[in-house]
Amino acid sequence: xxxxxxxxxxxxxxxxxxxxxxxxxxxxxxxxxxxxxxxxxxxxxxxxxxxxxxxxxxxxxxxxxxxxxxxxxxxxxxxxxxxxxxxxxxxxxxxxxxxxxxxxxxxxxxxxxxxxxxxxxxxxxxxxxxxxxxxxxxxxxxxxxxxxxxxxxxxxxxxxxxxxxxxxxxxxxxxxxxxxxxxxxxxxxxxxxxxxxxxxxxxxxxxxxxxxxxxxxxxxxxxxxxxxxxx
Amino acid sequence: xxxxxxxxxxxxxxxxxxxxxxxxxxxxxxxxxxxxxxxxxxxxxxxxxxxxxxxxxxxxxxxxxxxxxxxxxxxxxxxxxxxxxxxxxxxxxxxxxxxxxxxxxxxxxxxxxxxxxxxxxxxxxxxxxxxxxxxxxxxxxxxxxxxxxxxxxxxxxxxxxxxxxxxxxxxxxxxxxxxxxxxxxxxxxxxxxxxxxxxxxxxxxxxxxxxxxxxxxxxxxxxxxxxxxxx
Numbered sequence: 515x516x517x518x519x520x521x522x523x524x525x526x527x528x529x530x531x532x533x534x535x536x537x538x539x540x541x542x543x544x545x546x547x548x549x550x551x552x553x554x555x556x557x558x559x560x561x562x563x564x565x566x567x568x569x570x571x572x573x574x575x576x577x578x579x580x581x582x583x584x585x586x587x588x589x590x591x592x593x594x595x596x597x598x599x600x601x602x603x604x605x606x607x608x609x610x611x612x613x614x615x616x617x618x619x620x621x622x623x624x625x626x627x628x629x630x631x632x633x634x635x636x637x638x639x640x641x642x643x644x645x646x647x648x649x650x651x652x653x654x655x656x657x658x659x660x661x662x663x664x665x666x667x668x669x670x671x672x673x674x675x676x677x678x679x680x681x682x683x684x685x686x687x688x689x690x691x692x693x694x695x696x697x698x699x700x701x702x703x704x705x706x707x708x709x710x711x712x713x714x715x716x717x718x719x720x721x722x723x724x725x726x727x728x729x730x731x732x733x734x735x736x737x738x739x740x741x742x743x744x745x
Numbered sequence: 746x747x748x749x750x751x752x753x754x755x756x757x758x759x760x761x762x763x764x765x766x767x768x769x770x771x772x773x774x775x776x777x778x779x780x781x782x783x784x785x786x787x788x789x790x791x792x793x794x795x796x797x798x799x800x801x802x803x804x805x806x807x808x809x810x811x812x813x814x815x816x817x818x819x820x821x822x823x824x825x826x827x828x829x830x831x832x833x834x835x836x837x838x839x840x841x842x843x844x845x846x847x848x849x850x851x852x853x854x855x856x857x858x859x860x861x862x863x864x865x866x867x868x869x870x871x872x873x874x875x876x877x878x879x880x881x882x883x884x885x886x887x888x889x890x891x892x893x894x895x896x897x898x899x900x901x902x903x904x905x906x907x908x909x910x911x912x913x914x915x916x917x918x919x920x921x922x923x924x925x926x927x928x929x930x931x932x933x934x935x936x937x938x939x940x941x942x943x944x945x946x947x948x949x950x951x952x953x954x955x956x957x958x959x960x961x962x963x964x965x966x967x968x969x970x971x972x973x974x975x976x
Binding site for chain 1: 754790815927954
């Protein structure tokens with residue numbers, strides 16, 4: 515397996531390139547449109563064929579590269595079934611398997627940040643990787659105040675799904691704003707301030723009182739991302 | 746072993762936290778002063794004692810956290826013997842071993858970007874890690890036009906030292922400006938445009954013609970970094 519975490523500076527987004535080194539087939543999770551050339555360069559250098567590009571959810575802070583990558587590579591583009599994407603080739607739902615060569619990514623529906631938020635589970639040589647999108651961040655969680663977000667749903671996604679994974683599971687989120695790149699379920703259980711709540715009521719109270727401004731790009735990014743990044 | 750790559754956005758610097766999980770002793774490579782709180786938080790969360798903070802070279806683009814970390818944690822601060830640091834506790838030279846619990850980092854003098862540029866070699870469970878500072882970057886190399894830099898020395902450091910490591914050796918640089926986080930010696934040999942030269946003369950010609958502006962922070966950062974970040 516080839517695995518690379520990639521960073522887009524303007525929106526502090528992490529994207530993930532995962533490839534099966536035998537079949538040379540690759541998948542990109544949460545690619546950002548401005549980095550398209552960089553992805554194409556990496557794919558070419560590694561001699562990889564991009565089979566799938568997919569988003570963990572409809573992003574509000576950057577524009578997806580799904581459409582652009584499909585145009586340039588002929589890859590499939592996937593989003594969650596709740597995304598109402600007008601252009602993705604296919605959608606995933608809870609339990610769907612995205613198979614790229616010998617790589618299997620299992621979709622976990624983890625709504626809360628948005629209603630179309632998914633995480634992906636990957637098992638490789640005894641190590642579990644969780645790609646948590648904006649559901650579980652490093653020492654944080656994604657806001658729940660737009661795009662059918664719900665603090666209650668997010669609490670359930672976190673406590674009933676993600677935190678049930680073993681302590682040593684890698685957590686690879688869609689963003690980090692402080693330059694931390696990876697975490698583990700054990701670390702987040704112990705040190706994520708939002709996960710130290712006693713119940714869903716306390717969690718909802720925290721999330722309802724964040725008073726965050728709208729993402730700068732939201733009005734452009736959400737409709738664009740429903741159309742795979744085509745404005 | 747606990748290993749974390751950390752990113753400082755303003756100068757696109759990568760710093761590295763490496764710890765022995767048995768003795769709970771840690772080392773930080775190339776820490777940035779603005780991130781000091783973040784390092785302290787991580788050390789506390791992991792229950793680690795910082796034994797050593799060290800720089801691969803005297804940086805010109807950001808201020809080191811060495812002095813600040815020593816003040817806050819009592820750690821040792823190391824720089825290369827050519828750095829003429831007025832404050833580091835100790836200096837390393839070619840072949841020095843920095844030992845932190847069961848972690849052993851071997852210093853390789855790799856001058857060229859500056860005369861005090863070092864790389865560090867770490868062996869862990871059959872995998873080699875090279876921390877290459879600004880000597881070998883991902884698809885690039887550090888400029889050689891100030892601080893006693895030398896394109897010829899850098900060519901020798903690259904071709905006679907770093908590229909002699911096995912293909913699968915991880916390359917962890919001090920910077921990447923395009924959001925790529927890690928590479929391998931094999932990848933760099935094959936795809937780094939500056940390593941495709943036929944000889945040292947061609948390399949020197951490339952480096953002599955880069956015509957880069959001076960780093961914005963150079964006049965402040967270099968003297969500050971010779972004093973461990975104390976202005």
